[in-house]
Amino acid sequence: MNTIIAGLTGALKMIFLGDPEVFRVTFLTIQVSGIATLLSIIVGIPAGVFLALKRFPGRRFVISLVNTGMGLPPTVAGLWVSVFLWRYGPFGFLKIMYTPAAMIVAQFVIASPIVMAFTIAAIGQINKKLHLQILALGASRFQYYWLLIKEARLGLLAAIIAGFGGVISEVGASMMVGGNVKGQTRVLTTATVMEVSKGNFDVAIALGTILLILAYSVTFVLTIVQQRGGNKS
Amino acid sequence: MLRRFRKTSALIVVLVLMLSLLAGCGQEQAAEPAAPAAPENPDVILATTTSTENSGLLGVLIPKFEEQTGYKIKTVAVGTGAALKMGQNGEADVLMTHAPASEQPLVDDGYVMDYTLLMHNDFVVVGPAADPAGIKDTADASEALKKIADAKTIFISRGDDSGTHKKELKLWAAADIKPEGTWYQESGSGMGNTLNVTAEKDGYTLTDRATYLNLKENLTNLEILFEGDDSLMNIYHAMAVNPEKYDKANYDGAKAFIDYLVTPETQEVIGEYGKDKFGQPLFFPDAK
Structure with missing residues (x-):
């Protein structure tokens, strides 16, 4: 019980007194997971739209792969990214192992299938007649996709929320490709694991609380965006 | 609807900007201490056992080393088995482990050099x-x-x-x-x-x-x-990955770190570590 109270008061102290190390770790968490989510949106939404609309042989097989990718364990993603990024791995020349860049790559691998799969579902749900209607009104190809994306906004924001939630909470990949290096690649989740193994349960609870607050704040903003005018369109 | 969408996009843009701004602040903070004449290749990967990290000893030793030399140590705390494997594959520059029987083959096969006795507990x-x-x-x-x-x-x-x-x-x-x-x-x-x-x-x-x-x-x-x-007995050694086997290994950085670990000053810090908190030292320095 004491540990829980110490953890929660510790979290408040860290937030309001501004522990510089905790701030650094928190900013890095936002930076890495934010960029990884952005990249996964840039790739995942167009790819999802393509898979939802285009008919080609093997399409269902590809979609089933994407859907399986949603359950890709972060540690497995981390392992594969490590193998590729090691000094003597195929992409060793990039020299990004144990840097935030490597963590972004790993989190991108984790988030992309999530964003893609949600996008496929969101676009697939749109009424078939709407496609005809848009095309009949003389929309260009670009306008057509744009209108579909707007139409599927609720689902697409769900995709972004799920992708972000997937990466900000993962620890296996960040630990493996980042190495939890103090001041360089330590993020909230890896710091939490380390504090637990050091037996500092109160600090671990404090870090976990900050992570939850952070995840909640970002998700809250996204949810507001998602729900605004959601009924009107 | 279009207007509403524009507003939404604007909100997202603002959010993203805010986040990157925040992230930017974090980076500036991280880069503050001016390193003394940064070495050519400042990044040194240290693969080590969890006990040196979890006991807090590295948290005392590494900042001093970085301050003195300008090198940046990336500590990857794994088990000794994994640390030795990383050394054998050339994925680390310097190792600090505590399994002499498993370390010896790496020394014999020339994967590592400067095999140095550090301390024991x-x-x-x-x-x-x-x-x-x-x-x-x-x-x-x-x-x-x-x-x-x-x-x-x-x-x-x-x-x-x-x-x-x-x-x-x-x-x-x-x-x-x-x-x-x-x-x-x-x-x-x-x-x-x-x-x-x-x-x-x-x-x-x-x-x-x-x-x-x-x-x-x-x-x-x-x-x-x-x-x-x-x-x-639990004996800790440090060793550098052999640059002749692995040309990407940062031997200069590894050597500098090992040299630092065996200086009388560092050895004294090792011997004193933990005395104030536990009433007894956690490690006994052995380097001569």
């Missing part, structure tokens, strides 16, 4: 204060383990190919016991976590003294029940 067997297996007054480690096996009290093994795990397996072999059965369980994780599991299950485990002392206040039901046997 010892392993201890901890268990429930009531000592159900009665190992407290046994003569040597083999007998203590035999009693645990005979009593079939829970024993938590690291099971992760770490230095401590290697040592534990050696001790079982020396006692001529094949640890098997429901009483012998593997946690598959670091020393800190293994001690937590041991405490929860009221079991026995082999631990390095430093990690145990660090976690002691959370492990109220565990006590040191067996210690002091010669076979329980």
